[in-house]
Amino acid sequence: MNNFMNSRLKNLVLITIASAVLWGCGSGEKTVSLTAAQEKQVAERIAPAGHVSMAGQVAVASAGGSASARDGGDIYATNCVACHSSGVAGAPKFGDVDAWAARLEKGLETVYTNAINGIRGMPMRGTCMDCSDDEVKAAVDHILDNSK
Numbered sequence: 762m763n764n765f766m767n768s769r770l771k772n773l774v775l776i777t778i779a780s781a782v783l784w785g786c787g788s789g790e791k792t793v794s795l796t797a798a799q800e801k802q803v804a805e806r807i808a809p810a811g812h813v814s815m816a817g818q819v820a821v822a823s824a825g826g827s828a829s830a831r832d833g834g835d836i837y838a839t840n841c842v843a844c845h846s847s848g849v850a851g852a853p854k855f856g857d858v859d860a861w862a863a864r865l866e867k868g869l870e871t872v873y874t875n876a877i878n879g880i881r882g883m884p885m886r887g888t889c890m891d892c893s894d895d896e897v898k899a900a901v902d903h904i905l906d907n908s909k
Contacts, residue, residue, distance in 0.1 A: 808890035831892070833899030840889040841900055850882035853908075861908040876901050 795803065837845070837855075844852040853860035864872050876897050879885035886892050887900070 804885070804890050809888055830899065831896050833896070833901070833903030836889060836892060836896055836900040837903050840887050840892070841904065844883070844887075845904060852883065855904055856908050858908055861905055865905070872901055872905075873898050 842855070844850065845855045848854045853864060864875075873894075875883070877886060877894055886897055889897065889900075892900070
């Protein structure tokens with residue numbers, strides 16, 4: 762019986778120690794700050810493997826992997842048209858003057874920021890993870906120029 766009690770006492774001590782260690786590693790209010798390079802690496806890792814093409818959508822391929830900025834219309838045709846042509850998930854439609862005017866009331870920089878960082882149902886960069894900030898802005902400008 763004594764051997765049995767020693768075994769139970771050892772188990773109780775081990776469970777208590779394990780509980781204390783796990784409690785110490787618990788999830789408190791901890792924030793993590795990433796560097797710009799780390800954020801870019803995360804974005805590259807979670808970027809979509811491809812793009813969905815809708816019937817009638819014009820696919821635009823870059824020639825020879827050029828490092829030059831792409832045209833806003835090309836980016837729209839490749840990444841934005843699927844949602845902004847039909848209003849998927851509340852996306853303001855291409856050419857809808859009132860919808861875009863309401864967004865512009867908050868300022869053009871806010872519209873740019875929302876396009877780059879994402880807002881509500883819109884993913885960051887509108888799924889164009891290889892687009893620069895300037896290219897995303899060019900796509901927004903293309904939509905706005907055609908929604909006046």
